Amino acid sequence: MRVLLAVVFSSVGLSGQVLAERSFSDFSGLEGLQRLTTHDKEGNRLDLVGYIGGERKPVVAVVPGSLCAPLFAALDTDPPNEAYATVPMLSEEERNSLDSHLIYLERRNVVSLETMRSASEFSIEQIFKFSPCSEHHGGVTLDHRASDVIAQLSWIRQQPWAASVQVVGVSEGADVAASVAAARSDLVDALMLIGGAGPSQFFDLATFARQSNDIDGVKSAFSVLDQFLRSSPPTTYQGSSAERWQSFAIANSVLDSLTKSDDPLFIAHGEKDESVPIASADLVAVELMRRQPQRPVFYWAFLGADHMLGTPSGSRIGEAITQFSKWASGAPVGRTFRTD
Numbered sequence: 001m002r003v004l005l006a007v008v009f010s011s012v013g014l015s016g017q018v019l020a021e022r023s024f025s026d027f028s029g030l031e032g033l034q035r036l037t038t039h040d041k042e043g044n045r046l047d048l049v050g051y052i053g054g055e056r057k058p059v060v061a062v063v064p065g066s067l068c069a070p071l072f073a074a075l076d077t078d079p080p081n082e083a084y085a086t087v088p089m090l091s092e093e094e095r096n097s098l099d100s101h102l103i104y105l106e107r108r109n110v111v112s113l114e115t116m117r118s119a120s121e122f123s124i125e126q127i128f129k130f131s132p133c134s135e136h137h138g139g140v141t142l143d144h145r146a147s148d149v150i151a152q153l154s155w156i157r158q159q160p161w162a163a164s165v166q167v168v169g170v171s172e173g174a175d176v177a178a179s180v181a182a183a184r185s186d187l188v189d190a191l192m193l194i195g196g197a198g199p200s201q202f203f204d205l206a207t208f209a210r211q212s213n214d215i216d217g218v219k220s221a222f223s224v225l226d227q228f229l230r231s232s233p234p235t236t237y238q239g240s241s242a243e244r245w246q247s248f249a250i251a252n253s254v255l256d257s258l259t260k261s262d263d264p265l266f267i268a269h270g271e272k273d274e275s276v277p278i279a280s281a282d283l284v285a286v287e288l289m290r291r292q293p294q295r296p297v298f299y300w301a302f303l304g305a306d307h308m309l310g311t312p313s314g315s316r317i318g319e320a321i322t323q324f325s326k327w328a329s330g331a332p333v334g335r336t337f338r339t340d
Helices: 092-098 124-130 142-157 172-183 201-211 215-229 242-250 254-258 278-291 317-329
Strands: 010-013 034-039 045-051 057-063 072-074 082-085 101-105 162-170 190-194 265-270 297-302 335-339
Touching: 034 142, 045 142, 057 142, 057 172, 057 317, 092 317, 101 142, 142 162, 142 172, 142 242, 162 172, 162 317, 172 190, 172 254, 190 317, 201 215, 201 242, 201 278, 215 242, 254 278, 265 278, 265 317, 278 297, 297 317
Parallel strands: 057 101, 057 162, 162 190, 190 265, 265 297, 297 335
Antiparallel strands: 010 082, 034 045, 045 101, 072 082
């Protein structure tokens, strides 16, 4: 399921002394990143962090997952001084191959290198303590998140260096990206979903339980779904609020949103994903083929890969994103299916 993204945080060491006003250039491994800032109509801060040049090129815009952590976090601990990335990082070789501007979309009022500075460590528990999701901080509902991304993409569209916009949704970011494409297709030239294609998240829960021969788990998934439908949901479920579940899993689903747009779609999913079963991605691919036979679709199932396309031999997420951008930039047509 897409409730809590199981993040494997990557860290990079700090080169030089920690400054009061830290920039990405202070951290080895983050050189070249720039921070741009816009605001929505309510005054919420919306940062965009990425590798941006003056040349007019396609923009690959990455929508992060469910945690309200900053895209890049740095703590006031000493030693060591490290920065942590909560989004998929591409190597310099992959970024050069991408031949696009690569931009990560920060959640509302979250600031990389500043938010969570006082945390004792960078962990899921500390994120919940120092950077919990709220309407003001990060957003809670799909409407919150989609409206923020719409504002960020609208800003990108106005920039002279943005030739086109290719949106990548990671985990819960897939829900958001699909919702944005449904509401504002004019902002999206192509759409990629990593570890997030599927119907309602209750299908994910029931599928995993059934795969494990956990009949009680299957019954529980349907019982809780019924509680939501009868307007008597639990206050929290699986670590998230009823408000969040109502928004992401009852009122909406990725499949619902995808059927309301026709943008070229690239689905990347790990065969061993333990957060969203690959059966969910299979279902989306089948239903879109049936309902939208003219829509360009590329479905890549990664053998032995997890939620973030990690494999025993290394991550393949950079490979997936670069393949998506090349495909999207080439006027895609038809359907492609790949498993390796």
